[in-house]
Amino acid sequence: MDNVTYLANIDHPVQLGVMIAIYFFYTGLSAGAFVLSSLGTVFGIKKYKSIAKAGVVMAIALLAIAPLHLIGDLEQPQRFYTLFYRLNPHSAISYGTFLLTLYPLNSVIYLWFMMRRDFAQGAVTLTGFRQKLYRFLTFGNGDLSEQALAKDDLWIKRLGTLGVPLALLVHGYTGFILANIQARALWHTGLMPLIFLMSAMVSGTGLLILVLILTERFLSPEKMLTPERKALILDIGQLMKWFIVVDGTLMVIDFIVLYYSNAAGYAAAEVLLHGSHQTMFLGVELGLGLLLPFVLTLLSKTKKSLGWISLGSFCTLIGVIAMRVNFVIGGQQLPLSTDTLNPYTAAPEHLLMIGIFALAEIVILYLAFRFLPVYGLPKNPTASPQNFKAGHEVM
Secondary structure (H helix, E strand, C coil): CCCCCCCCCCCCCCCCCHHHHHHHHHHHHHHHHHHHHHHHHCCCCHHHHHHHHHHHHHHHHHHHHHHHHHHHHCCCHHHHHHHHCCCCCCCHHHHHHHHHHHHHHHHHHHHHHHHHHHHHHHHHHCCHHHHHHHHHHCCCCCCCCHHHHHHHHHHHHHHHHHHHHHHHHHHHHHHHHHHCCCCCCCCCCCCHHHHHHHHHHHHHHHHHHHHHHHHHHHCCCCCCCCHHHHHHHHHHHHHHHHHHHHHHHHHHHHHHHHHCCCHHHHHHHHHHHCCCCHHHHHHHHHHHHHHHHHHHHHCCCHHHCHHHHHHHHHHHHHHHHHHHHHHHHHHHHCCCCCCCCCCCCCCHHHHHHHHHHHHHHHHHHHHHHHHCCCCCCCCCCCCCHHHCCCCCCCC
């Protein structure tokens, strides 16, 4: 019998597309915002206490939209709930299902304790819709005694302490998912969770700066940026600078390891540095997303300007989106059995969903900052301070 040689052309298409990349982006924003909010309530840095509520509101709002990208990416999205009872102790995705549930639940309770005093006071001193809303949100607990407020502080500390590792795990597990796939050279490194976490801190800080500037100017009781608030935002800009330094350092280390690991690692680095992802990686991710914001937060003239800091913050968002696309999609485009890159084109319906979800995110953030006491109670000259007991500030 003649010898027969069988040739099999095995395709390895891009399975994790742009919806997954943007999901990673949203969870990173949420984690970064939550960690920054904890600087005042958990780590005791007093100057950051005034942004704690804003950070938690952002974290919750972003986590409300992030999973929709996962569900929208499924071929049968109506069956997402099966992940809750089909458990796999060896799968990071299985753990992630419960982290995506526990983290926002903890954050909502955490935010309620931070705002309970305002709800209780507003239920008495305000009028109209806000009074009814705040009265409902007290859930019958309008106690403003020293003991009750001290108890609130204790729960804020406890829930904030629990929320920090939950926030890091919610985003960190995405890096674990990628790092455990041995066939993908760009992903298979122990640095992957750290790279995702640090880029999350960069983008989360950038978004927090932009949200603070806009909401304090248009949605706060003062409708202006006070000198103290401006100084705090510029201080947060300096935090962003150091997050950029750490993120960039991890990226350099990762690519050194790729270059000297094996042929697959070298090829992965070449695709980003000299191949089809060169512009997105060098130009957008590193140049626009890291280098430019770093320079703007470093120079003496620009680091003291809200305009320049806002530009740098916006650039970090663009850069981290590019990073998610480069690593998630680019990592799958490297061939496993051929010598050509796997093609990928985003489905139009996915791009439409991403746009709709982004608009929904903006609406949620607007409503939250518009009606919740993120910056304290609205100015109400007719309010009577005798209508509630005096107590210390929770924030």
